[in-house]
Amino acid sequence: MKVHICAVGRLRAGPERALLDDYLTRFDKTGRALGLGPVCVHEVEDKKGGGMGAEAALLERAIPKGAVLVVMDERGKVIPSPQFADKLGAWRDEGRGDVAFVIGGADGVDPSLRAKADFKLSFGAMVWPHMLARVMLSEQLYRAASILAGSPYHRV
Secondary structure, three states: OEEEEEEEOOOOOOHHHHHHHHHHHHHHHHHHOOOOOOEEEEEEOOOOOOHHHHHHHHHHHHOOOOOEEEEEEEEEEOOOHHHHHHHHHHHHHOOOOEEEEEEOEOOEOOHHHHOOOOEEEOOOOOOOOHHHHHHHHHHHHHHHHHHHHOOOOOOO
16 A cells, blocks of 8 residues: 655755655555555645645645545544554555545645545644654654564554
8 A cells, every 4th residue: 555645845855854754764664565655755835825725736636546535633533553553554454555644734734625534633732843744644654564563663
């Protein structure tokens, strides 16, 4: 199952980019044997300043047809890492070819796109910068693959 991170904004060189690349490389290596990956990062920018609606339109074009749509949203469900791993594994086992994680811009994800989500996921009640959310998501993807592989990376 291919994994897509569809996000508003471009992540430039720096510590966040280095962490993102590191965790995505780890995920690709661990997930490959599990039928997970590779990860494709789709970055969109609304250069005309159309707001959340314009961002949603750009994001929708980046989401593969038929993909499980997971919106990262502060109003979403907070779940522990093992449950996240189970969800990822279940989608794979159902034969879903793609899962797309959507990260909005500074104002979040447009309500119209949020309403189409198969699952809304939150990293907690605190709001995180959308650039940092990519790193956190990539780490959780790697952690999920590690859990599914029986690796000792995740400790309870």
